[in-house]
Amino acid sequence: MDEQIELQSFGLYTPKYDFASSELYKNRLSQIRDTQKALIKNGQAVTGNTNWTVNGSKSQGKKMVKDMQKLLLRAFNSECDELIDKVKYNTFDTALKRMRSSCEAISKLGNIMGIAITTQYFNAKHEELCLSLEYKKKKQDEKEEQKEIRARMREEAKLQKEIEETRKKIAKEQTHYQNALSHLEQQIKTAADVDKEELLKKKEQIINELSEIDKSMKDIDYRAANARAGYVYII
Structure with a gap:
């Protein structure tokens, strides 16, 4: 474990999964994205102060908090999608740091209204980042394997x-x-x-x-x- 931590400190990604084919990675990615959708739908992706009021109106305050939650969650998802799309073995550590920084920045922006990305949702995005990286690697391995078979x-x-x-x-x-x-x-x-x-x-x-x-x-x-x-x- 100490050795793995030491390797990760140098930005060397240690695979977390060991699926036999890219199709299994693809299926797991689909599942984790469904989990994220469920968390958003159930209001578990982002927190917010539901007692906020605007001009003495709780309904307007609630709407304002909800709109801010959507805005900040969209910003976080956009940042994550870009990181996940471009992640490589030598950039994984940087991508994860940027994901954490984005989560912390959103928490600061939404601090007054109690808005923050939940740990559960962040972990789901973290898992998607890992799966996406390993999925790309497995696809490349399979491509090379097919090339060798044809040769x-x-x-x-x-x-x-x-x-x-x-x-x-x-x-x-x-x-x-x-x-x-x-x-x-x-x-x-x-x-x-x-x-x-x-x-x-x-x-x-x-x-x-x-x-x-x-x-x-x-x-x-x-x-x-x-x-x-x-x-x-x-x-």
Whole structure:
């Protein structure tokens, strides 16, 4: 906790939430804004002296206090909206200080009528500031992640194309040696004993070549099945 406080004293924001997606941040932002609307509607966003009178009229005094509450709350909301819209990790500390200063300034302006932003409403705005910052960060992270996925997909597609081209080349070579072996076996059947030894040597060479080709084909199959293994193949 001391370490986090020390970091915050240098203006380094420590995330307060850990939502898995930007959509969850967006939903939470919607909820906190609904909470703010409810606080305004229920008269819990800003205080005010309801016993204020104007020319001896309580109704006029009440209206005057209500109008001043609206004016000062609108000014506070306008300041907060600007801060929330522009907040970044390196400006969070400054934004929060400005939000507090705005709240204190409004309390001073409305002091005579007992007008002040409630702690409950300020906390809701503070939470919105934090959520907005983390929402922007999560959106950026997701954007970068999608960019990486697209790049990886392009690399995988390129690798698969290279693998298929190599597979065709090996298959063609395999067919060539299989045909040669079949032709050689026919020659061996009809060859004289004096020629058979040389033909059998050629047959052994072809069988060895086919064995190497079979290994290469299995290697290609393995590469195709493990295209995401993190290797760079130079074919």
